[in-house]
Amino acid sequence: MEKFDLYLPTRLVFGKDRISELPELTKSYGRKILLTYGGGSIKRSGIYDRIKSLYQGAEIFELSGIEPNPKIDSIRQGVEIIKQHGIDFILAVGGGSVLDASKNMAAGAFYDGDPWDLVVDASKIGRTLPIFAVLTLSATGSEYDNSGVITNDATHEKMPIFGNMWPVASICDPQYTFSVPANQTAAGAADIMSHTFESYLVRHGNTLTDGFCEAMLRTVIKNAPVAIREPHNYEARAELMMASSFGCCGLLNIGREVSPWVCHGLEHELSAFYDITHGVGLAILTPVWMKYSLNAETAPRFANYGINVFGLDKNADVMSNANKAIELTAAFFKEIGLPSKLSEIGIDDSHFEEMADHVRKIWFGDFKYALRPLDRQDLINILKGCL
């Protein structure tokens, strides 16, 4: 059993129309708000008008156009607005990209230099501006954690930022995800599953969080196809939204060895170079990484996954169950419409060496602590296996 800290100060406010409670939740935080969002979907869905009507009389400044794989330039703009107008809190409405960008802005609010510095060196993060979130996509778990992922196009870098940036409260209304299209629902499902795999498939686990992880995986595998088939199915959308919050918050890691999150590390390289959807990259990488990590020593972990998540026969041969579990994972991603090869999304091997070098330099974890220890060549081999 590894030592751990578990600290989850965000209040999750989950259910239909809980957005109506926002003014009460924010009332002691001031009335100068920076509303951050992505494209026009929050206008089409009515959330934008709802917020305007909930905050009549407040001063609302806006930063829209925050892109998927959010760029440091957007964050710089946000920080400028915050500093210029003395913003009291950020109201972030969107999925992981808007939330992640808002976290970097919250940290940048009290920092004198360029907000990218805070991505490169978390020790520079001091006081942060309060953030409230309204979630519109079940995927990254940013609504319930203290981290984000920011892209710097100038340097081809997509890097995590960690710090005192937990949202004060996150409104999670599954209805807001009814309009999420099938491909994004699927990519979100792959992201939740990948967060879980990065915690689950480590060398030292424990009974409690093995079970928590398996419950996460069963939840996504059961509900993602339903949500794709029936976008307005509240129960399915709700189960996915609930699961998304636990993927990245630390709960799934407690008492376990913390792995270097291999697929996340490599995916950040892919999307830094090619700006692909995070969940798509993960869905391609995950089964290849699993297969690459499978050996006599690691097989029992994959076999248990197969037994406890896919209901494989517990009396069958361990290696056979392990192989089946990996095949079923790949088949599931395919079933929900995700690509299974990098070549399908126009990526070739031209930057693989650069990616392997870069991820080893900047990533938070050492790949020698992965389920199967990985060196530079292993990382390249995994990327090649995805072609």
Add this chain to the structure above:
Amino acid sequence: MEKFDLYLPTRLVFGKDRISELPELTKSYGRKILLTYGGGSIKRSGIYDRIKSLYQGAEIFELSGIEPNPKIDSIRQGVEIIKQHGIDFILAVGGGSVLDASKNMAAGAFYDGDPWDLVVDASKIGRTLPIFAVLTLSATGSEYDNSGVITNDATHEKMPIFGNMWPVASICDPQYTFSVPANQTAAGAADIMSHTFESYLVRHGNTLTDGFCEAMLRTVIKNAPVAIREPHNYEARAELMMASSFGCCGLLNIGREVSPWVCHGLEHELSAFYDITHGVGLAILTPVWMKYSLNAETAPRFANYGINVFGLDKNADVMSNANKAIELTAAFFKEIGLPSKLSEIGIDDSHFEEMADHVRKIWFGDFKYALRPLDRQDLINILKGCL
């Protein structure tokens, strides 16, 4: 899917010798400390001396002798010390009883009347004193929730208190439970399991928290016998301690119907009248309540429990699996040395009617929302079934 709030602001600080981090954790909270504990075990174990040495130069006041099923009189004493000396924070060292009592003291610190008022009427709880906890028993989950259970001997009442009383941080060092004797280890295990059953065995669940609950149950069933056989087994003690924190914090309830916690309601009546160990009462009540709640409609829930926790054959008859699951629950409690009849601990039926009336009057939940709806006579029948 039911709406929910999840709010877990306590920092869990888990692992060997994490107590050394207490002064850093408490440093912004002042230097006037009320140290609360039970009997002499914290002196024998060395925790008492350790705290004294960690807080050299601080003013430490003490309230010892906090009893199991903590009494309102102890709390009154604690509140008096707090008010008299202007205490900055409470450092509670012990199991659920010490922590629960300390929570009531924390709420009493800023209340002008009798602290029992705050048990009877939670709306009277305003500001509370900060609490830090050092856990020495894996059972109640008080280290990670905002509630407690307080006994008033004068009125034969044992009642829950809920309010803004989350510990700021809880030190969870499994080594501190090495000296917990077998009977208390077993009673703690029954308490953790009962918290889980009260969340798990409801009419409306969901995939995610069904799985979380099953992981909790598997963890206790696997590790309690090991901890009893090998009291110094760190892994077993650690798994139990980790599980204890999630029993009562709300995580297992999210998105589920909240049941009236039937066994807890009835057990509080038993221990209010007879001062028995909470976990012992729960172990006796639980299988009887399960059997009483089993019918054609509820059988699938019990059968799933049997399949996912005890590994029963998923293709077997539902009612047969349900019955087996309940029998295995009773057998498990027996295996870890807990009594299975009230008559074994000297309780007869002389107060059952009074108990049924009282619990229906004071309990937070309405028993008609139990897995099988229960009226006054049903509650009496369950108690009689325990004789």
